[in-house]
């Protein structure tokens with residue numbers, strides 16, 4: 001272990017004890033189920049833990065990153081050479097106040113959709129089958145079925161690892177756009193408030209059931225994947241372009257373009273992150289040739305690939 005990692009580990013152990021772990025496999029913490037280990041790993045439970053993280057990162061040169069449900073990340077086979085955070089149970093809560101629901105960032109989106117349903121609040125039906133945490137959904141501006149989280153977020157609470165400030169921002173500060181938010185690089189989303197509207201529970205439940213059934217019908221949910229690999233280019237559909245390029249079923253090592261949904265890559269038991277990235281690049285190259293379009297990955301790379309950190 002490098003001197004910086006050892007120094008960071010010492011600081012983290014002072015504040016968080018043996019909850020800080022070393023060499024933690026990340027594959028089981030992602031929906032792709034590939035990739036290596038985190039050099040250091042912590043599940044922060046409260047703001048004091050984040051303050052300890054701030055010290056550990058600030059006083060050393062180690063990189064850090066945060067994952068939610070790991071449903072939109074591809075972790076390098078080399079793992080992550082610094083500190084990986086994943087908010088713990090202390091950030092898994094939800095509270096209703098009239099037509100608003102405020103929740104911790106570790107709250108799973110489907111569970112939060114269930115909370116909204118129980119309170120007869122409509123607006124989060126689109127999220128019932130997105131396997132995200134609220135923090136990951138806000139960061140990615142997750143959406144489906146013509147809805148996206150950015151449309152219903154009212155406030156976002158963040159902790160800035162750079163200066164240790166905990167601030168509550170209006171939604172506009174995130175400048176939400178398609179599968180993107182513009183929160184500061186060092187921001188950890190700790191909570192968010194959603195503005196919903198009263199609605200008949202039967203209609204909310206039916207809409208959620210339709211969303212679940214649509215996914216079962218159209219997505220390869222039984223195999224490890226990260227949802228849509230590419231963003232839809234302006235005015236087009238990535239899946240249609242990949243299908244037209246006759247790439248469905250194409251294999252690189254243990255990774256394959258899903259035969260059920262062309263914008264999904266499924267990772268077989270022998271797949272590596274290197275296979276997945278090689279397949280991503282192959283798809284980009286073929287679609288560039290066949291459609292003249294540069295597909296932009298939606299999936300986020302974690303760790304070093306081909307020598308470059310992502």
Ligand SMILES: Cc1cc2nc3c(=O)[nH]c(=O)nc-3n(C[C@H](O)[C@H](O)[C@H](O)COP(=O)(O)OP(=O)(O)OC[C@H]3O[C@@H](n4cnc5c(N)ncnc54)[C@H](O)[C@@H]3O)c2cc1C
Pocket residue numbers: 031065066067068069070071072073087105129130131132133134135136137138139140141142143144179187188189190219221225226227228300
């Ligand atoms: C089967 C399947 C279906 C999917 N369907 C959809 C869909 O319909 N629509 C859609 O938009 N997405 C979909 N996705 C992709 C994914 O669920 C979303 O991108 C989701 O928002 C990722 O949330 P997460 O908690 O898993 O974040 P992760 O994948 O763990 O992280 C994603 C990014 O968010 C950052 N992040 C996570 N938590 C925090 C936090 N608390 N603070 C700051 N940054 C954070 C991470 O650093 C990373 O850059 C699907 C994925 C799967 C596997």
